[in-house]
Amino acid sequence: MSEIPFRIAATDGAARTGALVFPRGEIRTPAFMPVGTAATVKAMYAGQVRETGADVVLGNVYHLMLRPGAERVAELGGLHRFMNWPHPILTDSGGFQVMSLSSLRKLDKDGVTFKSHIDGSTHRLTPERSVEIQRLLGADVTMQFDECVRLPAPPAEVERAMRLSLAWAERSKAAFGTPQGRALFGIVQGGDAPDLRKASARALVDIGFDGYAIGGLAVGEPQHVMLAMLEETTPELPAGRPRYLMGVGSPDDLLKSVARGVDMFDCVMPTRAGRHGQAFTRFGKLNLKNARHADDPRPLDPESPCPAARDYSRAYLHHLVKSGEILGMMLLTWANLDYYQRLMEGARAAIAAGRFADYAAETTAGWEAGDR
Template sequence: MSTIPFDIAATDGAARTGALVFPRGEVRTPAFMPVGTAATVKAMYASQVRETGADVVLGNVYHLMLRPGAERVAELGGLHRFMGWPHPILTDSGGFQVMSLASLRKLDKDGVTFRSHVDGSTHRLTPERSVEIQRLLGSDVTMQLDECVRLPAERAEVERAMRLSIDWAERCKVAFGTPEGRALFGIVQGGDQADLRRASARGLVDIGFDGYAVGGLAVGEPQDVMLAMLEETIPELPAGRPRYLMGVGSPDDLLKSIARGVDMFDCVMPTRAGRHGQVFTRFGRLNLKNARHADDPRPIDEESACPAARDYSRAYLHHLVKTGEILGMMLLTWVNLDYYQRLMEGARAAIRAGTFEAYAAETTAGWAQGG
């Protein structure tokens, strides 16, 4: 039995809302986790991230083991104290970064050896070491080390990585033990092969985890493939444990995935877009780089509760973006994270009311209006 309760309060079709309960606080689901790769959500204060409504943020093993180092973070009181975020933290095991560093890595059945993109130093990451790093960081949710394959890929390569990830999942489970108040999630792999996805999910369920992530679906495949793989995978996972779709995605991705039973998400999209002059709004996506905003006195959304969206003119934000001012990145990132949290808040309320399908349709129709 998991030591982390997951209370499902309501369902609407396959969509569900509830809470994952940690000693550091509840994570209300559906939940979007802002990405704080290197112990910071870029261009945001931790207190601002919390004020948007975020219950949990994501950190990353690969980046934190290189800088400043897991042992150093532990000596300084753990990641929560280090970054000023006393609420739950999920740490990604480094598997995705291992994939993206193909030219700098050597993979074998025991783990992966890679050269740091920072200084070229050599490091070794095994399932046991990944779990140890996450323990040193003080993660509330530990992710298993897996191998993620970029799509499209040959079936034989996808199956090899999937089988290896299951082996690593078993080793992570042993290394993790049974700590109170912390969770370990397994990661379903299998690329765009439905039977491999099902086999991966069943293998992980046999091992037994506190939650189950679906990985390898933000790596170049079209949305219809992602959704098809979710439809194959979700029925294989325990209804009473949380489901996390890794690295996804756009607001439309989130709504369609919630409708298929996903509970948790993370993605760099809202923060990265904000740093590059783009914002997500109830009217759709706006590019503040465009010259049409240069003389526009309107705010991004005068009805928004977010000060960044409500209190600054589009003309001013356009100016900040065009001149490369840091304040522009901060304000637009704030707009985006607030929008994503409002989207999740609306989804939770709609599921409780039994109106999620209508909520999703109304939200999508609003995007078509334009700003």
């Protein structure tokens, strides 16, 4: 593989803090990656995203191959230049979106044929094509192509998808080659079956990847099932390589997963919530649509360094949300992404100080106490 350095600076129980080092910059871990699906983190300028503390953003093969097209992005200088983000980018392989967005899809052992959710046009994704698209985009972290099934699902279906994903992992690695300064991650599948999770993890380690993602969770199962699968999976993965839990999640999900040895996360939750009038704060989650905020002169958090959380009253944010003003979506998205980054910053510092359990407990107590 490309042997991208992953430097673990400290551990505290199963929790770790360190950095994944790329030519374009370091990804400090534990890390939350804002989702920039279509070459944009919705309602945010790239510079704002960076100012929140983000080291890396996520782009998506499915969306970018359909619009504007991977070849076009490559001709324009690659995804980093295209979206004005000169820092690391991780690209999802497109497998999850094929499952969740395509109304008509046909899967076989070689890949997936599907119809675009945009215009109904027919497209084909294989492990080789997914890796090629990610190369054209210029991704720093490439994800193997996999099949993700929603839970609950029949055990036979979960095992079939896991075995197919392993075959595609081998093909993805062969297609990736040995480029310098770029990483390839394998994806553990196996649904909610511990034996399948372990088998998938062990087989991926035998193939050999720069990092290991845990996929197929946060797809319908309760949190305790997700955490149980992490406890079964992370011990099977190499201690010296990064672990990425895909599509997760809430602040509580993040803290509980860090405690179980996860290093990287992505989720649309903070940006989607911001567009729908919800704010994540150290006092818990606030719904700015609620009438109780209409006369509240307080900001979301007077001690926050983020202007969106510190300098605008809840009454004003409520007004923007109720009026459907774009500025409301922008401010709440900004505040949410900043909160997620500060949550991870605090986790890194707590792990380094050997007090992560205390940090998680104090943070959770703050959410439960609220600010009333």
